[in-house]
Amino acid sequence: MSGSKRVAVVGVGTMGSQAAWRLAARGAEVVGYDRFAPGHDRSAAGGETRIFRSAHFEDSRYVPLLKHADALWEQLQQEAGRELRRLTGCLLMGPTEHQQMATVLQSIAEHGLDHEVLDAQSLAKRFPQFRIEDGDAAVLDRHAGYIRPELTIQTAARRAEQLGARIHRYTAVREIAPSGDGVEIRTDAGSERFDAAVVTVGPWVNDLLPDLPWEVDIRRLINAWYVPTTDAWFGEERPAFIRTAPTHCYGLPSPDGVSVKLGLSRALHRPVNDPNRLDRTVEPEELDVFTELLGRYMPDLHPDPIRLSVFMEGYTESSRPLVGPLPGNDNVVLLAGFSGHGFKLSPAMGDIAADLALDGTSAQPIDFISTLDRAEA
Structure with missing residues (x-):
């Protein structure tokens, strides 16, 4: 055997x-x-948290693998008797003409995924913590949430x-x-x-x-946690979220109900020459892009972070x-x-x-x- x-x-x-x-x-x-x-x-x-989602920006061919992962997430939780994942939904937002939004809608259509398309008026009423701009689309992936x-x-x-x-x-x-x-x-x-x-x-x-x-490009990424100034972030629905453009970012309301975690994409972070010597100190100027994003799309988050974390990821071409x-x-x-x-x-x-x-x-x-x-x- x-x-x-x-x-x-x-x-x-x-x-x-x-x-x-x-x-x-x-x-x-x-x-x-x-x-x-x-x-x-x-x-x-x-x-602290990572996003689980059923719809995929990068390639709809991942969806069958996500379905297999979904079943195994449930199996591991049952075997261990621990909650490792909670399905709270995930909002996917960005310009309708952007390729990643097109891929999301393609993956949803191909695989019959549970979702909801929200116009600007619906989004403002249901999720007032987010701002979208003219030409943006918002899709709620219902079978999504966060992983610990x-x-x-x-x-x-x-x-x-x-x-x-x-x-x-x-x-x-x-x-x-x-x-x-x-x-x-x-x-x-x-x-x-x-x-x-x-x-x-x-x-x-x-x-x-x-x-x-093959080249694997190692990058130093930053997560920053911000405190909301309104109650909207911790209402009945607390979806994770991803914005595709003009600046790709993602975030998750923290499970403790205190803050919201925000992260950025590969292009906005420095390469790592030696993974054994990761610089874990975040300089003030590295937060400028976070501050700009908050002001434009999430103004109800206080602009000064209460927590910072540095980690590494590997990317292929x-x-x-x-x-x-x-x-x-x-x-x-x-x-x-x-x-x-x-x-x-x-x-x-x-x-x-x-x-x-x-x-x-x-x-x-x-x-x-x-x-x-x-x-x-």
């Missing part, structure tokens, strides 16, 4: 914790390695351990080397051989795999992740470069990683993100 394989999971974070859970659930002998510990805030998984990232990672990792996985915390992997018909994982404490490895190291992917044939075997080594499954929209997909990606590590293939529709025959510089 394929599940009897020994599989290493290198990086037990957003994707790795889910891969460890799905592998262990199938009876694989799973050993995880993390340079810190599951749920840490030193890479891409901090920030740190809790999710710890929960998935703990569930994997309950199913028999072992996790080496504070253990950085220095090298992954071919070993016969398997792979060898080398750390400062020694080496261990496995039938396969799943590599999910986030911003450290270029360090661990310097010969990767196409913004599509790298999912599949490492070139030249089919025993290494790579998940990398999720380009800012990976967390909502993470249970599905963990399940796909388990498919690939145990069986060499997956029934999920991943051709458009697969590393096989990928023509990307």
